[in-house]
Amino acid sequence: MVVIPSSVIYDQGDPAAGRTLDRWASCKRDDVVEEALSRLASWAP
Numbered sequence: 001m002v003v004i005p006s007s008v009i010y011d012q013g014d015p016a017a018g019r020t021l022d023r024w025a026s027c028k029r030d031d032v033v034e035e036a037l038s039r040l041a042s043w044a045p
Contacts, residue, residue, distance in 0.1 A: 001027050001036075 002025050006018030026033055 001033075 001023060004023040004025055006023065009023060010017035028036075
């Protein structure tokens with residue numbers, strides 16, 4: 001997983017553009033992502 005900075009997607013002239021949004025890229029197979037989510041969920045209190 002990687003977060004893509006909004007500055008490379010939204011208008012540079014509008015500092016508020018995309019400020020409340022996150023863009024994520026997942027370059028893994030679905031089963032790999034599901035396993036990662038399962039492991040992360042096990043850390044929850």
